[in-house]
Amino acid sequence: MTSATNPPTVTTALPDHTQLPESNGSFVKNFQxxxxxxxxxxxxxxxxxxxxxxxxxxxxxxxxxxxxxxxxxxxxxxxxxxxxxxxxxxxxxxxxxxxxxxxxxxxxxxxxxxxxxxxxxxxxxxxxxxxxxxxxxxxxxxxxxxxxxxxxxxxxxxxxxxxxxxxxxxxxxxxxxxxxxxxxxxxxxxxxxxxxxxxxxxxxxxxxxxxxxxxxxxxxLTGQERAEQVESQLEQESQRAERLAAQLRAAGIEPEV
Missing domain, CATH: 3.90.1570.20 (tt1808, chain A)
Known part of the structure:
Protein backbone atom coordinates (compact mmCIF):
# COMPACT_ATOMS: atom_id res chain seq x y z
CA MET A 1 0.00 0.00 0.00
CA THR A 2 1.27 3.43 -0.92
CA SER A 3 1.31 6.03 1.83
CA ALA A 4 0.40 9.68 1.31
CA THR A 5 3.94 10.72 2.10
CA ASN A 6 5.49 8.31 -0.42
CA PRO A 7 3.63 8.70 -3.75
CA PRO A 8 4.36 6.11 -6.45
CA THR A 9 7.25 6.81 -8.75
CA VAL A 10 6.23 7.29 -12.38
CA THR A 11 8.96 6.61 -14.93
CA THR A 12 8.44 7.97 -18.43
CA ALA A 13 10.85 6.63 -21.02
CA LEU A 14 11.86 9.09 -23.70
CA PRO A 15 11.31 7.82 -27.26
CA ASP A 16 14.29 6.75 -29.34
CA HIS A 17 15.02 6.94 -33.08
CA THR A 18 12.77 3.95 -33.85
CA GLN A 19 9.74 5.58 -32.23
CA LEU A 20 9.95 9.00 -33.87
CA PRO A 21 8.98 10.00 -37.43
CA GLU A 22 11.80 9.79 -39.97
CA SER A 23 11.13 13.29 -41.35
CA ASN A 24 9.34 16.47 -40.40
CA GLY A 25 6.80 16.11 -43.18
CA SER A 26 8.58 18.39 -45.64
CA PHE A 27 9.90 17.28 -48.99
CA VAL A 28 12.80 18.11 -51.27
CA LYS A 29 11.96 21.42 -52.89
CA ASN A 30 13.62 20.97 -56.29
CA PHE A 31 15.64 18.64 -58.49
CA GLN A 32 18.95 20.15 -57.35
CA LEU A 221 36.59 14.45 -56.10
CA THR A 222 33.56 12.20 -56.38
CA GLY A 223 33.99 8.50 -57.12
CA GLN A 224 33.21 9.08 -60.79
CA GLU A 225 35.67 11.97 -60.99
CA ARG A 226 38.36 9.84 -59.38
CA ALA A 227 37.73 7.05 -61.88
CA GLU A 228 37.85 9.50 -64.79
CA GLN A 229 41.10 10.94 -63.43
CA VAL A 230 42.70 7.47 -63.31
CA GLU A 231 41.44 6.72 -66.82
CA SER A 232 42.89 10.01 -68.07
CA GLN A 233 46.25 9.27 -66.44
CA LEU A 234 46.35 5.81 -68.01
CA GLU A 235 45.52 7.29 -71.41
CA GLN A 236 48.32 9.84 -71.03
CA GLU A 237 50.78 7.08 -70.07
CA SER A 238 49.71 5.06 -73.10
CA GLN A 239 50.21 8.05 -75.40
CA ARG A 240 53.68 8.72 -73.95
CA ALA A 241 54.61 5.07 -74.48
CA GLU A 242 53.43 5.24 -78.11
CA ARG A 243 55.47 8.39 -78.74
CA LEU A 244 58.56 6.81 -77.20
CA ALA A 245 58.10 3.71 -79.34
CA ALA A 246 57.80 5.85 -82.48
CA GLN A 247 60.98 7.73 -81.59
CA LEU A 248 62.86 4.46 -81.07
CA ARG A 249 61.69 3.10 -84.41
CA ALA A 250 62.76 6.34 -86.12
CA ALA A 251 66.22 5.75 -84.64
CA GLY A 252 66.27 2.20 -86.02
CA ILE A 253 65.56 0.54 -82.69
CA GLU A 254 62.65 -1.87 -82.40
CA PRO A 255 61.08 -1.34 -78.98
CA GLU A 256 60.34 -4.40 -76.86
CA VAL A 257 56.69 -5.27 -76.52
Whole structure:
Protein backbone atom coordinates (compact mmCIF):
# COMPACT_ATOMS: atom_id res chain seq x y z
CA MET A 1 0.00 0.00 0.00
CA THR A 2 1.27 3.43 -0.92
CA SER A 3 1.31 6.03 1.83
CA ALA A 4 0.40 9.68 1.31
CA THR A 5 3.94 10.72 2.10
CA ASN A 6 5.49 8.31 -0.42
CA PRO A 7 3.63 8.70 -3.75
CA PRO A 8 4.36 6.11 -6.45
CA THR A 9 7.25 6.81 -8.75
CA VAL A 10 6.23 7.29 -12.38
CA THR A 11 8.96 6.61 -14.93
CA THR A 12 8.44 7.97 -18.43
CA ALA A 13 10.85 6.63 -21.02
CA LEU A 14 11.86 9.09 -23.70
CA PRO A 15 11.31 7.82 -27.26
CA ASP A 16 14.29 6.75 -29.34
CA HIS A 17 15.02 6.94 -33.08
CA THR A 18 12.77 3.95 -33.85
CA GLN A 19 9.74 5.58 -32.23
CA LEU A 20 9.95 9.00 -33.87
CA PRO A 21 8.98 10.00 -37.43
CA GLU A 22 11.80 9.79 -39.97
CA SER A 23 11.13 13.29 -41.35
CA ASN A 24 9.34 16.47 -40.40
CA GLY A 25 6.80 16.11 -43.18
CA SER A 26 8.58 18.39 -45.64
CA PHE A 27 9.90 17.28 -48.99
CA VAL A 28 12.80 18.11 -51.27
CA LYS A 29 11.96 21.42 -52.89
CA ASN A 30 13.62 20.97 -56.29
CA PHE A 31 15.64 18.64 -58.49
CA GLN A 32 18.95 20.15 -57.35
CA UNK A 33 18.83 19.49 -53.62
CA UNK A 34 19.12 15.70 -53.65
CA UNK A 35 22.11 15.63 -56.07
CA UNK A 36 23.73 18.37 -53.97
CA UNK A 37 23.56 16.18 -50.85
CA UNK A 38 24.97 13.19 -52.75
CA UNK A 39 27.81 15.33 -54.12
CA UNK A 40 28.83 16.47 -50.64
CA UNK A 41 28.71 12.94 -49.21
CA UNK A 42 30.40 11.15 -52.11
CA UNK A 43 33.37 13.51 -52.20
CA UNK A 44 34.07 13.62 -48.46
CA UNK A 45 33.54 9.91 -47.66
CA UNK A 46 37.18 8.86 -48.37
CA UNK A 47 38.43 11.56 -45.99
CA UNK A 48 35.95 10.55 -43.27
CA UNK A 49 36.87 6.87 -43.63
CA UNK A 50 40.53 7.77 -43.03
CA UNK A 51 39.57 10.02 -40.14
CA UNK A 52 37.36 7.33 -38.59
CA UNK A 53 38.99 3.96 -39.33
CA UNK A 54 36.61 2.41 -36.79
CA UNK A 55 33.63 3.67 -38.83
CA UNK A 56 32.23 5.71 -35.95
CA UNK A 57 30.49 8.61 -37.71
CA UNK A 58 27.22 9.31 -39.46
CA UNK A 59 25.98 11.60 -42.21
CA UNK A 60 22.39 12.78 -42.39
CA UNK A 61 20.70 13.98 -45.56
CA UNK A 62 17.31 15.63 -45.04
CA UNK A 63 16.58 13.56 -41.94
CA UNK A 64 15.40 14.72 -38.54
CA UNK A 65 17.45 15.93 -35.60
CA UNK A 66 15.16 15.74 -32.57
CA UNK A 67 16.00 18.40 -30.00
CA UNK A 68 12.77 18.63 -27.97
CA UNK A 69 9.90 16.29 -27.10
CA UNK A 70 6.68 17.80 -28.49
CA UNK A 71 3.22 16.82 -29.69
CA UNK A 72 3.30 16.12 -32.56
CA UNK A 73 6.93 14.97 -32.44
CA UNK A 74 7.83 16.68 -35.73
CA UNK A 75 7.54 20.09 -34.07
CA UNK A 76 10.57 19.24 -31.98
CA UNK A 77 12.77 18.33 -34.93
CA UNK A 78 14.84 20.03 -37.60
CA UNK A 79 15.71 18.21 -40.82
CA UNK A 80 18.94 19.74 -42.19
CA UNK A 81 19.69 19.12 -45.83
CA UNK A 82 23.11 17.73 -44.84
CA UNK A 83 24.95 17.17 -41.57
CA UNK A 84 27.88 15.18 -40.17
CA UNK A 85 28.31 13.83 -36.66
CA UNK A 86 31.70 12.44 -35.54
CA UNK A 87 32.31 9.63 -33.07
CA UNK A 88 28.88 8.01 -33.14
CA UNK A 89 27.95 4.59 -34.55
CA UNK A 90 26.34 4.51 -38.01
CA UNK A 91 23.71 2.13 -36.59
CA UNK A 92 21.98 1.90 -33.23
CA UNK A 93 21.33 -1.59 -31.84
CA UNK A 94 22.03 -2.99 -35.32
CA UNK A 95 19.28 -0.84 -36.83
CA UNK A 96 19.71 1.79 -39.52
CA UNK A 97 19.17 5.23 -38.04
CA UNK A 98 15.72 6.69 -38.68
CA UNK A 99 16.63 10.04 -37.10
CA UNK A 100 19.19 11.65 -34.80
CA UNK A 101 17.89 12.09 -31.26
CA UNK A 102 19.90 14.53 -29.14
CA UNK A 103 18.57 13.35 -25.79
CA UNK A 104 19.67 9.83 -26.72
CA UNK A 105 23.08 10.67 -28.25
CA UNK A 106 24.26 13.91 -26.59
CA UNK A 107 26.87 14.54 -29.32
CA UNK A 108 26.13 17.55 -31.52
CA UNK A 109 26.80 17.51 -35.27
CA UNK A 110 30.07 19.12 -36.26
CA UNK A 111 28.53 20.82 -39.28
CA UNK A 112 24.98 21.42 -40.51
CA UNK A 113 24.20 22.68 -44.02
CA UNK A 114 20.90 24.13 -45.22
CA UNK A 115 20.04 24.62 -48.91
CA UNK A 116 17.90 27.71 -49.41
CA UNK A 117 14.83 27.24 -51.59
CA UNK A 118 13.10 30.54 -50.76
CA UNK A 119 14.58 33.91 -49.85
CA UNK A 120 16.79 32.61 -47.03
CA UNK A 121 14.73 34.15 -44.23
CA UNK A 122 13.78 30.75 -42.80
CA UNK A 123 17.42 29.68 -42.51
CA UNK A 124 18.35 32.99 -40.84
CA UNK A 125 15.34 33.19 -38.50
CA UNK A 126 16.52 33.94 -34.93
CA UNK A 127 13.07 33.91 -33.29
CA UNK A 128 13.59 32.38 -29.81
CA UNK A 129 11.50 29.70 -28.16
CA UNK A 130 8.69 31.17 -26.06
CA UNK A 131 7.03 29.18 -23.27
CA UNK A 132 4.82 31.96 -21.95
CA UNK A 133 1.79 30.83 -23.94
CA UNK A 134 2.28 27.12 -24.73
CA UNK A 135 -1.12 26.74 -26.41
CA UNK A 136 -0.26 29.37 -29.02
CA UNK A 137 3.45 28.65 -29.09
CA UNK A 138 5.05 28.96 -32.52
CA UNK A 139 8.10 27.02 -33.52
CA UNK A 140 11.29 29.03 -32.94
CA UNK A 141 13.47 30.10 -35.82
CA UNK A 142 15.81 27.65 -37.50
CA UNK A 143 18.93 29.77 -36.84
CA UNK A 144 18.00 30.04 -33.13
CA UNK A 145 17.48 26.27 -32.84
CA UNK A 146 20.87 25.52 -34.35
CA UNK A 147 22.69 28.19 -32.34
CA UNK A 148 21.04 27.69 -28.96
CA UNK A 149 19.96 24.04 -28.86
CA UNK A 150 21.48 21.70 -31.46
CA UNK A 151 24.70 23.73 -31.49
CA UNK A 152 26.75 22.38 -34.40
CA UNK A 153 30.19 23.99 -34.48
CA UNK A 154 29.57 25.13 -38.06
CA UNK A 155 26.33 26.17 -39.76
CA UNK A 156 26.27 26.81 -43.50
CA UNK A 157 23.54 28.48 -45.57
CA UNK A 158 23.85 27.69 -49.28
CA UNK A 159 21.92 29.66 -51.92
CA UNK A 160 22.21 28.20 -55.40
CA UNK A 161 20.28 31.13 -56.91
CA UNK A 162 22.94 33.55 -55.66
CA UNK A 163 25.84 31.14 -56.19
CA UNK A 164 26.86 31.74 -52.58
CA UNK A 165 27.32 30.15 -49.19
CA UNK A 166 27.78 31.78 -45.82
CA UNK A 167 29.20 29.84 -42.89
CA UNK A 168 28.84 30.53 -39.17
CA UNK A 169 31.18 29.27 -36.44
CA UNK A 170 29.99 28.77 -32.87
CA UNK A 171 32.16 30.98 -30.64
CA UNK A 172 31.37 31.44 -26.94
CA UNK A 173 27.83 30.18 -27.46
CA UNK A 174 27.01 32.46 -30.40
CA UNK A 175 27.35 32.11 -34.16
CA UNK A 176 29.94 34.37 -35.74
CA UNK A 177 29.96 34.65 -39.52
CA UNK A 178 33.25 33.42 -40.94
CA UNK A 179 35.42 35.28 -43.46
CA UNK A 180 36.57 33.49 -46.58
CA UNK A 181 40.21 32.63 -47.12
CA UNK A 182 42.39 33.64 -50.08
CA UNK A 183 40.66 31.02 -52.26
CA UNK A 184 37.19 32.27 -51.40
CA UNK A 185 36.54 29.19 -49.25
CA UNK A 186 35.53 28.65 -45.64
CA UNK A 187 38.03 26.52 -43.66
CA UNK A 188 36.38 23.78 -41.60
CA UNK A 189 39.51 23.25 -39.55
CA UNK A 190 38.47 20.21 -37.45
CA UNK A 191 38.02 18.27 -40.70
CA UNK A 192 40.98 19.76 -42.52
CA UNK A 193 38.74 20.81 -45.42
CA UNK A 194 37.36 23.95 -47.02
CA UNK A 195 33.83 24.65 -48.18
CA UNK A 196 32.98 26.79 -51.18
CA UNK A 197 31.26 27.19 -54.53
CA UNK A 198 32.29 25.24 -57.65
CA UNK A 199 30.80 26.02 -61.05
CA UNK A 200 30.49 22.92 -63.18
CA UNK A 201 28.50 19.89 -64.34
CA UNK A 202 27.18 17.25 -61.99
CA UNK A 203 24.41 14.77 -62.80
CA UNK A 204 23.65 16.56 -66.07
CA UNK A 205 23.24 19.96 -64.42
CA UNK A 206 25.61 22.91 -64.68
CA UNK A 207 25.25 24.91 -61.48
CA UNK A 208 27.26 26.66 -58.79
CA UNK A 209 27.52 23.57 -56.59
CA UNK A 210 28.54 23.50 -52.94
CA UNK A 211 31.76 21.47 -52.66
CA UNK A 212 34.73 20.51 -50.48
CA UNK A 213 38.43 21.20 -50.98
CA UNK A 214 41.35 19.98 -48.91
CA UNK A 215 43.45 22.39 -46.84
CA UNK A 216 45.82 22.89 -49.80
CA UNK A 217 42.99 23.94 -52.09
CA UNK A 218 42.62 20.67 -54.02
CA UNK A 219 39.05 19.79 -54.93
CA UNK A 220 37.75 16.64 -53.24
CA LEU A 221 36.59 14.45 -56.10
CA THR A 222 33.56 12.20 -56.38
CA GLY A 223 33.99 8.50 -57.12
CA GLN A 224 33.21 9.08 -60.79
CA GLU A 225 35.67 11.97 -60.99
CA ARG A 226 38.36 9.84 -59.38
CA ALA A 227 37.73 7.05 -61.88
CA GLU A 228 37.85 9.50 -64.79
CA GLN A 229 41.10 10.94 -63.43
CA VAL A 230 42.70 7.47 -63.31
CA GLU A 231 41.44 6.72 -66.82
CA SER A 232 42.89 10.01 -68.07
CA GLN A 233 46.25 9.27 -66.44
CA LEU A 234 46.35 5.81 -68.01
CA GLU A 235 45.52 7.29 -71.41
CA GLN A 236 48.32 9.84 -71.03
CA GLU A 237 50.78 7.08 -70.07
CA SER A 238 49.71 5.06 -73.10
CA GLN A 239 50.21 8.05 -75.40
CA ARG A 240 53.68 8.72 -73.95
CA ALA A 241 54.61 5.07 -74.48
CA GLU A 242 53.43 5.24 -78.11
CA ARG A 243 55.47 8.39 -78.74
CA LEU A 244 58.56 6.81 -77.20
CA ALA A 245 58.10 3.71 -79.34
CA ALA A 246 57.80 5.85 -82.48
CA GLN A 247 60.98 7.73 -81.59
CA LEU A 248 62.86 4.46 -81.07
CA ARG A 249 61.69 3.10 -84.41
CA ALA A 250 62.76 6.34 -86.12
CA ALA A 251 66.22 5.75 -84.64
CA GLY A 252 66.27 2.20 -86.02
CA ILE A 253 65.56 0.54 -82.69
CA GLU A 254 62.65 -1.87 -82.40
CA PRO A 255 61.08 -1.34 -78.98
CA GLU A 256 60.34 -4.40 -76.86
CA VAL A 257 56.69 -5.27 -76.52
Missing amino acids: EHPQSILLTDSIEPLLQKRHPNGQYCIGQDCGIYWRLTDPPERGAEAPDWFYVPNVPPKLNNQVRRSYVLWQELIAPLIVLEFVSGDGSEERDKTPLSLTEPKTEQKPGKFWIYEQVIRPAFYGIYEVKRASVEVYHLVDGEYQIMPVNERGHYPISPLGVELGIWQGYYQNLELPWLRWWDAQGNLL
